[in-house]
Amino acid sequence: MTVPEPPGERLTYEAATARLEEIIKRLDSGEAGLRETLELCREGRTLVELCAAELEAVGRGLEELRLDDLVARLQAGAGD
Amino acid sequence: MIVGEKYSHKHRTEPPGSRQGPYGVGRYAAGLRDFLRERPRVQLFGEVWNLRLSRAKVYLELRDAEGALPCSIWRNDFDALRLGEGALADGAQVVVAGGLDYYAGSRTSSPSFTFAVSGLRVAGEGDLLAQLDRLRKTLDGEGLFALQKRLARRTLPRTIGVVTGESGKARDDVIAGLRRRGWQGRLVWAFAPVQDRHAAPRITAALQDLAATGEVDVIVVARGGGSLADLFCFCDETLCRTVALLGVPVIASVGHHTDRTLIDDVAALACSTPTHAAESAVPVHCAEARAEVLAVAGRLSVHARRALLHRAQALGRLSRAPGEHVAGERRRLHQRMREIRAAGRRRVEHERGRSRRKALVLDRKARAGAGDARGAAQLNALAMALAAHDPDRALERGYALVTDRDGEVVTSASAARATGDVRLRFGDGVVGATITDDDDRA
Numbered sequence: 001m002t003v004p005e006p007p008g009e010r011l012t013y014e015a016a017t018a019r020l021e022e023i024i025k026r027l028d029s030g031e032a033g034l035r036e037t038l039e040l041c042r043e044g045r046t047l048v049e050l051c052a053a054e055l056e057a058v059g060r061g062l063e064e065l066r067l068d069d070l071v072a073r074l075q076a077g078a079g080d
Numbered sequence: 081m082i083v084g085e086k087y088s089h090k091h092r093t094e095p096p097g098s099r100q101g102p103y104g105v106g107r108y109a110a111g112l113r114d115f116l117r118e119r120p121r122v123q124l125f126g127e128v129w130n131l132r133l134s135r136a137k138v139y140l141e142l143r144d145a146e147g148a149l150p151c152s153i154w155r156n157d158f159d160a161l162r163l164g165e166g167a168l169a170d171g172a173q174v175v176v177a178g179g180l181d182y183y184a185g186s187r188t189s190s191p192s193f194t195f196a197v198s199g200l201r202v203a204g205e206g207d208l209l210a211q212l213d214r215l216r217k218t219l220d221g222e223g224l225f226a227l228q229k230r231l232a233r234r235t236l237p238r239t240i241g242v243v244t245g246e247s248g249k250a251r252d253d254v255i256a257g258l259r260r261r262g263w264q265g266r267l268v269w270a271f272a273p274v275q276d277r278h279a280a281p282r283i284t285a286a287l288q289d290l291a292a293t294g295e296v297d298v299i300v301v302a303r304g305g306g307s308l309a310d311l312f313c314f315c316d317e318t319l320c321r322t323v324a325l326l327g328v329p330v331i332a333s334v335g336h337h338t339d340r341t342l343i344d345d346v347a348a349l350a351c352s353t354p355t356h357a358a359e360s361a362v363p364v365h366c367a368e369a370r371a372e373v374l375a376v377a378g379r380l381s382v383h384a385r386r387a388l389l390h391r392a393q394a395l396g397r398l399s400r401a402p403g404e405h406v407a408g409e410r411r412r413l414h415q416r417m418r419e420i421r422a423a424g425r426r427r428v429e430h431e432r433g434r435s436r437r438k439a440l441v442l443d444r445k446a447r448a449g450a451g452d453a454r455g456a457a458q459l460n461a462l463a464m465a466l467a468a469h470d471p472d473r474a475l476e477r478g479y480a481l482v483t484d485r486d487g488e489v490v491t492s493a494s495a496a497r498a499t500g501d502v503r504l505r506f507g508d509g510v511v512g513a514t515i516t517d518d519d520d521r522a
Contacts, residue, residue, distance in 0.1 A: 013236040017369075020376050027383040034391050041384040048377045054236050055370050058265035058362075062258070067241070067270040067289055074293060 013054040016047045109184035116180040128172045145317050153197035171276035173203035173309050208308050212315050224324035228348040231329045235363045237297030239266040241290035243283055246271035250302035250354040257358025262366035274303040280316030291328045298361045302333045302354035314341040333357035475507035
């Protein structure tokens with residue numbers, strides 16, 4: 001079972017980690033069958049990749065900018 | 081009184097032609113001055129703005145979020161307050177006492193309205209707290225304290241907005257808090273004054289602008305410590321209502337916990353220091369989170385390998401199962417066959433013994449049957465012989481048996497004569513007879 005995700009929104013880090021905890025708990029219980037185990041592992045690997053990507057996004061170095069710069073950047077992006 | 085009557089009916093819609101007057105304007109202005117001077121004397125609380133000192137009077141405007149009033153105080157009275165250098169400047173919160181006044185002007189001078197201040201003091205904490213308490217109750221009553229707290233806050237925001245003073249120490253503290261979390265995302269500064277009457281509108285605008293970008297996941301409003309008067313801009317009603325209704329979570333760190341401002345109440349979270357606010361904006365420690373994710377990935381791999389191993393073992397068992405099943409069935413069949421053979425042999429032996437016993441019995445019976453037939457024939461013959469010698473059979477054929485009185489058989493004529501009286505036994509009965517000596521045999 002996967003966490004219901006609002007349409008059009010990416011899964012958040014906290015939702016991904018919460019789901020990962022569920023998956024590990026289920027796998028550790030030993031109650032999952034072979035098919036479910038493999039499906040949970042596959043889903044878990046996807047979530048791990050998502051979490052790693054989120055952590056990577058906040059690990060490349062602090063980027064500081066003023067609000068005006070952000071607004072200008074967004075406007076420039078919208079104009080392209 | 082002309083002015084009093086007009087004032088009391090100012091909201092009434094009067095039919096055309098019913099208006100009083102016309103009056104001379106000077107007379108009316110004098111009436112207005114008298115009317116205003118008769119109003120009750122009050123104390124007002126607000127922020128000083130446009131302070132101007134002249135030789136005769138000191139002019140200022142008293143403002144708050146809802147309105148303003150022009151005020152004036154005689155210069156002599158002002159100097160007598162001994163407020164000290166810089167104590168009364170634009171932005172200062174003051175309490176003034178006085179009453180309404182109106183300079184009616186003249187043909188050569190302009191009229192003016194003022195609140196004539198007779199006493200003035202810089203607002204103390206008690207005044208501010210009383211005002212704060214009223215506003216706090218109002219906002220709480222409208223449920224505005226709960227709105228921000230219902231917003232979901234991301235544990236790992238990518239972009240953090242910060243509203244703070246550009247030159248304040250809070251800026252460095254925020255960065256220090258984020259570094260402590262190992263967070264190196266995008267930080268958007270929205271600098272704004274954090275003290276005086278200009279602060280609240282600028283902070284409000286900064287918050288709205290940050291939220292409007294749609295890029296920030298959380299906003300930190302940070303300011304270092306100060307007196308409640310210094311922090312009072314963070315109690316501004318418009319600012320607090322804006323924060324309450326903002327769609328982005330706001331973490332407030334204004335002053336310290338002892339100086340709880342209204343923004344602390346309406347924000348999603350209130351922290352005692354900007355460092356703590358920054359740490360709260362990123363609840364997870366990024367380095368630890370990376371280690372945890374790696375650990376989870378490792379555990380998933382272990383589970384996956386174990387599952388595959390189990391599957392392989394299960395498949396191996398399944399592949400061996402048919403042969404083992406056939407061998408087992410073969411063993412069972414052989415055993416059954418042995419059992420059947422043994423049972424057959426036992427049965428044959430049993431039946432053989434039984435047949436022998438039956439044959440023996442039959443033989444005996446057969447022999448016994450043959451003996452009986454011969455005996456019967458002999459018996460019949462004997463019976464027939466006996467019957468042939470049975471005197472009763474002779475009597476039935478007409479013979480008679482002669483006996484004496486004692487029943488002894490008389491077998492000769494001489495015996496009969498000797499006996500005399502005899503008895504004759506016929507087939508159907510016995511009769512007596514007497515023997516005479518006549519011999520008819522001649």
